Amino acid sequence: MQFLGQLINGICLGSVYALIALGYTMVYGIAKMLNFAHGDVIMIGSYVIFFTFGKAGMNPVLSLLLSMGVCLILGVTIQNVAYKPLRGASSLAVLITAIGVSYLLEQIAQLAWTSNPKNFKSIVSVPALSLFGGQLVISGETIVTIIACVLIMIALMWFINNTKSGHAMQAVSEDRGAAQLMGINVNSTISLTFAIGSALAAVAGALLCSSYPTLTPITGAMPGIKAFVAAVFGGIGSIPGAFLGGILLGIIENLSKAYISTQLSDSIVFLVLIVVLLVKPTGLLGKKVNVKV
Numbered sequence: 001m002q003f004l005g006q007l008i009n010g011i012c013l014g015s016v017y018a019l020i021a022l023g024y025t026m027v028y029g030i031a032k033m034l035n036f037a038h039g040d041v042i043m044i045g046s047y048v049i050f051f052t053f054g055k056a057g058m059n060p061v062l063s064l065l066l067s068m069g070v071c072l073i074l075g076v077t078i079q080n081v082a083y084k085p086l087r088g089a090s091s092l093a094v095l096i097t098a099i100g101v102s103y104l105l106e107q108i109a110q111l112a113w114t115s116n117p118k119n120f121k122s123i124v125s126v127p128a129l130s131l132f133g134g135q136l137v138i139s140g141e142t143i144v145t146i147i148a149c150v151l152i153m154i155a156l157m158w159f160i161n162n163t164k165s166g167h168a169m170q171a172v173s174e175d176r177g178a179a180q181l182m183g184i185n186v187n188s189t190i191s192l193t194f195a196i197g198s199a200l201a202a203v204a205g206a207l208l209c210s211s212y213p214t215l216t217p218i219t220g221a222m223p224g225i226k227a228f229v230a231a232v233f234g235g236i237g238s239i240p241g242a243f244l245g246g247i248l249l250g251i252i253e254n255l256s257k258a259y260i261s262t263q264l265s266d267s268i269v270f271l272v273l274i275v276v277l278l279v280k281p282t283g284l285l286g287k288k289v290n291v292k293v
Contacts, residue, residue, distance in 0.1 A: 001135045006258045007251060014250020015149035019204035020227030021234070022156065023197030029237035030173045033091070035204075036098040037078055038201060039103035039224015041183040045071040045202030046120065046209045046219060047113060052228065054121040067202040075198025076191050084187070102104045102221075109217035122210035127160060141211045150257035152200065153243045159240070165192060170286060173237070191276060227267075229273050235286025 006054065027035045045067040053063035068137050082101050086094050128142030160166035168189045171179040201220075208223060209215055226249060232246025252272055256265040276284065 001132065002258075005136055005138075008136075008138055008142060010048045010251035010254030011247055012145045012250070013254055014247035016204050016211070016223065016246075017230045017249050018149050018243045018246025019152065019200050020205070020223060021231040022153070022239060024231040025185070025198050025234075026169075026193050026197050026235050026244040027241060028231070028256060030169050031083070031190045034228070034230070035078075035083075035194075035197070036224070037082075037101040037105060038197065039220035039222075039227070040102050040109075041071050041074055041198050041201045042205035042208070042220035042224065043076075043215075043217060044074060044105065046215050047109065048202075049198050049209070050118060050120055050215055053123055060123040060292070063207055064203070068199040070203075071198040071202040072195045075194040075201070078149065079191055079194040084153045084190075092109050097123035101116055102178055106217050106221070109271045113217065115217060120209040120213040122213060123206055123208050139211070141207070145207045145211060148203065149217075149243070149246075150164045152203070153239065156196075157239060158236045165189070169193060170268060178263030195206045212229060226269065229269065233273050233276060238247045238283070238285045241283055241285035248284075261292060 004098055020038065023038050024035065027033060027038075048067040048070050049063050052066055053060050058066075078101055082097050086097055113248040122141060124141045124144045126144055129138040129143060130136070160169060163252070167182045169178070169192070171182065171184055172186055172189045176186055179189075183266065201218070204223075205220065209219065227246065230245035230249040231242045233249060234241030234243065236242075249269060253265050253269050256268040260268065280286075
């Protein structure tokens with residue numbers, strides 16, 4: 001029964017990683033860049049909820065929607081100000097810029113709200129579920145996180161496969177130049193991708209801090225890195241891959257903490273990634289791309 005509880009908690013943690021990884025994989029799949037500031041967008045969104053819901057008493061749904069709106073605007077602003085001018089630059093230049101934006105957001109948060117940890121009030125009001133005569137108790141946060149992750153992934157897949165904007169995203173991902181010749185607005189499509197990924201980051205931040213109720217300016221840093229690992233694990237650029245990678249990563253991390261070592265759990269996660277990439281360099285669901293030369 002203890003193993004089942006740890007497994008469910010791992011799926012919950014993995015669901016958060018999956019939501020964050022969806023943002024990474026969408027941006028990479030369409031804009032072919034790694035947005036390492038994504039984890040800090042999560043932190044900003046969590047602070048919005050902390051002040052509007054935890055302090056001001058706003059309705060939790062409205063607070064979450066406001067957080068999503070702030071993160072959406074922040075994500076699009078970062079794309080337009082920091083990344084768009086470097087679209088023709090080298091990958092290294094974009095990577096360094098992304099790291100710089102990440103540190104900038106963290107420093108602004110520290111100046112604005114200090115580094116002192118804040119107790120985050122959960123936005124989830126769903127009661128815990130008791131199974132097997134009380135031997136297994138699943139928290140409301142766990143239930144909501146898992147269900148939200150599954151529903152968001154399904155909605156995102158439907159959006160990409162059944163809407164005009166989704167088809168434009170697929171076209172830009174396949175061949176940006178050809179898509180532009182066909183009349184697709186590449187800049188708007190990339191901005192939409194950042195907007196969706198950043199809005200999902202707000203949801204991920206709310207669920208993460210509801211399950212682990214401590215908020216600091218570096219709250220999103222490690223989950224952001226692990227979500228990137230999850231995206232690579234599942235096959236970066238693949239939405240189902242991001243989902244699968246996130247879930248598996250959460251399970252591996254939680255079981256490692258419970259049965260091997262709390263201190264070594266992060267090392268085990270990265271070790272598993274290395275082994276997977278040695279066996280399948282494109283990730284679990286990634287596809288090999290043949291480049292014509």
